[in-house]
Amino acid sequence: MVATHTDLNTDTLLWMYETMVVIRRFEEQARREADAGKLRGMHSSIGQEAVPTGICAHLRVDDYVLGTHRSHHHCIAKGVDMSEMMAELLGKATGTNKGKGGTMHIADIDKGMLGANGVVGSNIPVATGVALSAKIRGSDQVTAVFFGDGASSQGSLHESMNLASIWKLPVLFVCENNRYAEATPFEYAVAGGSVSNRAPGYDMPGVVVDGQSVLDVFEVAREAVRRARAGEGPTLIEAQTYRYQGHFGADDPLGYRTQEEEDYYEARDCIANLRAHIVGSGDTSEADLDAIDRKALSAVEAAAKFANDSPFPEDDELTTDVYVAYP
C-alpha cells in the first residue's frame, strides 16, 4: 500500500488512516496466531503505528526502510505484502523470507524494506551504508532507519550519525521512543533524558515529535525527507510513542510501568486521533471510515487464511541460501 504523499490532502489522510488500521488489525491477528502456538515470541507494534506511517507517506517505493525486532508496522507502512508477512510469521514457504527469517527479520527488497533485525542497533550502520550507496550511485533515494530508545545507547547509532553527517548522507535516523528498552525505563537508561539532543554534537538537526500524532510525524518527515533528497544530509527524529503491549508478548508490562501511564497513552491513541481529525475536517464521513475499517479487517483475515493454508518449506530449504554460490 505504498504511496508517496507530499501534500496533506484527503487522499493522504485516508492512506495514513488505512495504513494504521491495517497495521493494528495485522498485529491483533498475529497475536492470535501466537496465542494459538503457531509462533513463539512476537514483538507487537500496537500503539506505534503513526511513526512509520507518517514517515513512509513521503517515501517512494524505491526508497529504503530498515527496522528492528519490532518491525511489522515498518513493513506494512513501506508496502510489504501482508499475506507474505503473515506466512513468514508462521514459518511458511510462501513467506517474505521463505520461512527462514520469521517475525524479527522480515525483508522485501522489491518494496524497499531492507529488513527487520533482531540485534538492537545492528541495522543503523547498514542503513548508513544504504544511504552511502545512493549517494555514490547519484540516486536521490532516501533511507529511513527505525530504532528504539534502547538502541540509542548503542555505539552503532553514534558512529553512524557521525559518518552520515560528515558525508552528508540521505538518511533519516528515526527513534521510536516508546519509553522502555524491554523492561528498562527510558529515564534510567538514557543520559540527559533525550535522544534528539544527540544530534547537535553530530552537526545535524534533531527533532522531537509527538509520535501519537501521525500529522505531526508527517510534517517533521516532510522536511527531513526533503533535506535528504536534496543532498543536505541526515536528520535525527525522536518520535515519542508507546507500545501498548509487553516487550514480546508473554511479559506483563505492569511489572515495570503503571496502569495510569498506559491509560494516558491509550487515551491519545494515534488511530482514534486521526479518525477524529478526519471526521472533523468534513470531507469524509464516519461511514466512509467504517468501510476502510472493514476493508482492513478482511484484508488481514485473507492474509491469515493464506498463511495458514500455505505449506511449510521443503526439507532441502534448510541448506539453501547460505551462499549465492559455494562450489
Add this chain to the structure above:
Amino acid sequence: MVQAQSVRQLSFIQAVNEALRQEMERDESVFIMGEDIAGGAGRPDKEDAWGGPMRLTKGLIAQFGPERVRDTPISEAGFMGAGVGAAATGMRPVVDLMYVGFLGVCADQILNNAAKIHYMFGGKVKIPLTIMTGIGAGTNSAAQHSETLYSVFTHFPGLKCVVPSSPYTAKGLFASAIRDDDPVIIFNNRQLMGMRFDDDVPEEPYTVPIGKATIAREGTDITLIGIGYTTRVCLQAADDLAAEGYSPEVIDLLSLSPMDNAAILESVRKTRKIVIVDEDYPRCSIATDISALVAEEAFDYLDAPPKRVTPPHTSVPYSRSLEALYVPDRAKVVAAAKEALE
C-alpha cells in the same frame, strides 16, 4: 531433620540463581550486570520486574541492591568492556550477555581485551570476569537468537569456556567460574531451562572443576560425547542403544577450554568408537577439534572413524519444520552410533 536419602531437586534456573546468590554472599567483590537482570531500573516499586531475560537473577536485587545487581542500557560493548575494566581492578564481575549472538556487538571487548590482557601485560593483570550467555536453537527464534557459538570462544587463548548440562553442573560451574582468576564464559542452553531433572543439588556451595569431563553413563561399546543440552540427547540415545543390546558410554564434556582430553581418550581407548554430538556450526568447531584429537592420539585404537552429529553448515532457520531438522536429536545420534557399531 533432613532425611539422609532425600534428593534436592532444582530447576536449571534455580540452580544458577542459587550459585549467584551464594557467591555474592561469599565475596563482596562479586557483582552482576546486564540487560534487565532486574528490570524496572530506577523505579523502586517496580524493581525486579524481570529478574533477567531467563529469570536467572530473580530476587538478587532485593538481597544485594542495585549497586551489585546492576541493570544496563542496551550497550553490550560498553558494559562488557566495563566488566573487563572492573575485573582488572579488584572486582569479580558477572556480565550477562543475553544471547551469544550479541557477541557481535561486544566482540572487541571479549576477544581483544578480556582474552589478551593477562598475556600482553606480562601476567601482571588478572581478568577474573565471568560472562554468562544464552545459547541454542529449538525456540523458533531465528538466526540471530539461536546460535551456539562456543567454538569461536575456544579458538581464543586466554578464555575459559564451560557448558553446564544440568542443575548440579550449572551450580558448581558457576561457583568455579566466579572464583577463577581468568575470564570464564558460561554457555547456558535455553532448552535446559524448561527441562525437569532428577539430579541432587546440594544446598551448600560446591564447585565443579573447570577442565574436567564426567562420565554421565558408563559403557564399553561406544563413546558418545555430549556438550550441555546434547548430553541430554546422548543420554536419550544411550537408552535406545541399550535397548538394542549395546553398552554406550556418555561423556558429559562440561568444559571446552580447557578440555579434558584425557577423559575423552581414555573412554575411546576402551570403547574404540566415538560419536561427538555438538549443536554448534560444524566447521572449525569443538566437534572437529575432538575428532582431530582422537585421530591423532587414539588412531590405533579406533574400530571406526570418529563421527560427528552436528547441524549442517547453515544459519539457524526460523520455520519450525526446518529448525526441527537443524538440531541434533536422539534419532540422529542413534543412527550415527549404529553406523559406527555395525
